[in-house]
Amino acid sequence: MRYWWVNQKQTHQHEIAGGYLWSPKRNTNGARNQFYENMREAAPGDVVLSYWEGAIRAYGVVQSYCYDCPRPDGFSKAWDAIGYRVSVNFEVLPRPLAPKAHMEEIRPLLPGIYSPLQRESGNGLQSVYLAELPLALGQLLVALLNAKGTQIAATSDEALLEVVPPVEHAREQWEEHAEEAVRAQSELPTTVREALVKARRGQGLFRENVAKIEKACRITGVSMPSFLVASHIKPWRHSSNRERLDGNNGLLLSPSIDCLFDRGFISFADNGDVLVSPVASQDSLRRMGVDVATQHNVGRFSREQGRYLDFHRREIFLKSG
Known part of the structure; x- marks a missing residue:
């Protein structure tokens, strides 16, 4: 099991309720982004800590491996139309955790690179989407959350693999839409359209x-x-x-x-x-x-x-x- 930190900002409204994480595959300039690449390494059973407005306000357990998926409604159209998606079962925390209040414990455990927090101030980094947390830091944050009355249960990927994620359903909808577009290409001969659909x-x-x-x-x-x-x-x-x-x-x-x-x-x-x-x-x-x-x-x-x-x-x- 691995621990992940996600800075959701305005996207939390869609992702928490929808039960997923979504990111573009590249920066707007076409360059790779390690925080988007991390989507490809999340696995069932991993724990995700969701941060917005200065606090960890939800946690989730990953339900699927990464799959490519169209950009959800409500996300910025500045991002590419196709990105990475991971299914996550989220729960909003009744008592959010402000990392700033615990920086003396957190600071020594922050990773040297790809840290989700500014080392000195404890503010979230706007450039970060999904960051992997060192094991010790993930365990510390879970312990701090549990001390506030949240019980984040230990889990295993083997148990979660029995849950069928909506990967195939999402892909089926996507491809059916593309198939309809093929059938609508009247400039193509009927035989060609049928060959493309088959x-x-x-x-x-x-x-x-x-x-x-x-x-x-x-x-x-x-x-x-x-x-x-x-x-x-x-x-x-x-x-x-x-x-x-x-x-x-x-x-x-x-x-x-x-x-x-x-x-x-x-x-x-x-x-x-x-x-x-x-x-x-x-x-x-x-x-x-x-x-x-x-x-x-x-x-x-x-x-x-x-x-x-x-x-x-x-x-x-x-x-x-």
């Missing part, structure tokens, strides 16, 4: 194009077509119409491997090395067919496939960049 499910022309390049699941070695899923490398929802049908933008994967790849628990280097997310359950990976004990190479990918894999590693793979 490609969302890994069917039709897209699957045929992938099968010309990939002959078996790269990890399990299964080659029976009826046991394989045609999976987009750069997800359908992010792709242009051309990319949605491009065979280089696909892999034939066993269903369990497709699930892991689609959610970003695994990815691939261009040379074929299997990349494993640090938040993925090692035991679950083994049970699903991924050998985590040794470095596994599945064979080099083509340059065309590499362009799509680069997107997957940057945007989908659950590892801080």
Whole structure:
């Protein structure tokens, strides 16, 4: 279990009631931001302390791994339309905790970099969104909250993994909207529109194009077509119409491997090395067919496939960049 600090400012009104954290993927200038990258490392069971107006005013327990999601209503349109989202079960605290009142205890435990508080004043840093807290600091803040009558119960990611997060529902809504947009493109022939819609499910022309390049699941070695899923490398929802049908933008994967790849628990280097997310359950990976004990190479990918894999590693793979 890890501890996180989130500076929510005006977004707390949406995030606390909605049960989530949302951040853009980049700064407005396109640069990476470590506080947004941290969204990719949150895991079920982690504790989030929510700070606004000078105090920790809510806490939450993470319910899902990070997933990409459109910008919620009410958020600044200066941010990109697609960002990172994590489902969190929040509770508003009846007695907020003002860190300024405890800086003598807190100050020695603040991280050297990416601190959520100004070391001297104890004020929150406006540039911070989601910051990881050192274990000792997280435990101290929880103890201070519990001393005020809040009981933040210890939890475990294994228990929470039984709770089905709204990841698939959110994605389904997003892709259905995109599918409607495809169907409305009257300038495209009907056959092309149908091919694009079928490609969302890994069917039709897209699957045929992938099968010309990939002959078996790269990890399990299964080659029976009826046991394989045609999976987009750069997800359908992010792709242009051309990319949605491009065979280089696909892999034939066993269903369990497709699930892991689609959610970003695994990815691939261009040379074929299997990349494993640090938040993925090692035991679950083994049970699903991924050998985590040794470095596994599945064979080099083509340059065309590499362009799509680069997107997957940057945007989908659950590892801080």
